[in-house]
Amino acid sequence: MRVLELSHATKRYGAFVAVEDVSFTVEKGQILSLLGPSGCGKTTTLRLISGFEDANEGAVLFSGVDMKGRRPYERNVGLLFQDYALFPHMTVAENVSYGLRRRNFDKGKIPVRVAEMLALVKLKGFDDRRPNQLSGGQQQRVALARALATNPEVVLLDEPLSALDAKLRHELRFELKAILSAVNATTIVVTHDQEEAMSLGDSVIVMSAGKIMQQGAPTEIYADPKTRFVAEFIGRSNWFTGELRNSTNGVAELKAAGGIRMFVRMPESSPNLGAFDVCVRPERIRIGADIQSSGDAPMNQMRGTIRDVAHLGADLHLLVEIPGGQLLTVTEKYIGQSFERAGQEVSITFFPQDCVVVPSGS
């Protein structure tokens, strides 16, 4: 069931276009992440859905009903604010029941519903506490319970984890997902943090300058970015720029600066040869391994010199200089291998299918 639909929504502030021709749909129980740098229009999109702003063009539909002109209190949206925005003069129970009281929920059933919500977010017995007596993580749970209490059609999470410290963020990520799926909430997560977007979302939309750049499953966005912007925004990448030629069997040859020749996967959508950027993810590059190319499948292999090594616990990050002077970032799982910090000669290899071709300068 299609719970939320944005259809060609455009929002302008004077001459500034905050959101331009944005369309997407969210199904019941689905989690959609809106990802982008600050000023990309994701927060305006959130305000269009919650009703604080009305679109200049296009429409916001809840289960097929146009929400045009409906104020936030005339829609049924659950909104989790980045700073939680708990009412400081009310107890936890009063905060959670606020929406129920305002929406004329059956008075006798309010305490039951509040207890249910507090149990859901694992805050049983916190009813009479004040927001300022709670930790950041607990405050967020109260805010989530408050947002979900009225059984909203759409739940909007604004940077839900960014106010928490790294360790708590890790724990809460899975819990948040479990809570949302327990109530089968149709959710939109707005964030600038790619980890947050990819870990929470069933589907991710990358936005830039008010426009949707790409939409897809997290793995698809990561493995198959359609533009240089998306590839750079999500994860780390090494870039080669050059001319494509000799496309055969879905593999083309790239002649890049510094005399580098490599085989790349030919994108389905842009068969024209010419100038392209090629992205290789750091973890797709292998160091020192002599991978035999099977049959005629081409393989990229070059010599390189290690310039720096950083141990990050589970991972090793290496900086490798290749002929022509370009520095590549390479990530390896740490399994006891040892590299010299600088100067060691290594061979590096990577598969053509791990070379993602995007239009130059996109």
Add this chain to the structure above:
Amino acid sequence: MSTTKRTVLLLLPGFALFLAFLALPLANVVDESFRFFEPGRIGSAKDAPYTLLNYAEILEPAYLRYFAETFRFGVLSSLIAIVVSFPIAYSVARQRSPWLRKLAIGFFVGMMFLSTLVRVYALQLTFGSTGYAHFLAGVLNVSPNSRFYTELIVVFGLLHYLIPISVITLLGTIQNLNPRLIEASQVLGASRLRSHLSITLPLCVPGLLSAFLICFTLCLSAFVIPMVLGKGKVLFVSNLIYARFSEIADYPSGSAVAITMLIIALIAIYGITWLVAKGFSNQDRGRSS
């Protein structure tokens, strides 16, 4: 030298100044208020006997009227001032254009620099027989010389003085209020009015209280406004004190009135603060049960 000693030394000049020019003169007034006054003299005699007569006098209806009048105008004008100032302060605090916000704040700060005498005569001209606001008497169907019309002008005079100050006091309170709270309330189904009533207002009570107390204190000590705009019909305790001191040179009586006023004002201010604080904690308990 230890830090404590140094702190004490640094405080000493201020403390000496306070003692010499604030505390001792006040003690002088207290002493004077208990002295016997011989009509015709200027102030009490050097070795005049102590008496409670000056305080007993205050209980007479003629004197009590001044107190009642001062408090009536003080409470009324302060209430009107905060009711009028709150929406103004809110719109200034939430003004999106920084240029307009600065302009508005500058205007209210500038208003505070205006001499009371200038305000008073400006209002007298406005409400006087040639002023544009003269029609008000006609609209209200009262004589421009009636007591009601005079009282009205005094209230306007006080408001002219109180509104800029209470706007600036409330501005801080509202600026400290997280605007997301109102948005959270609206998303949870409360209309804008309802959100202001259940979120903005309760959270602004401390600010409203201090604005009210500042206004109230300023009203109690108002002197020029009732003197000029009150035309002798509206007189505050300050005017009474002035009359006792300057017109008949009865310093002991003037001092007694001043001390009584000070004590009543302190009791009123502490009383109001205590009542509001108590009301607040009761309300909280009521809600959580």
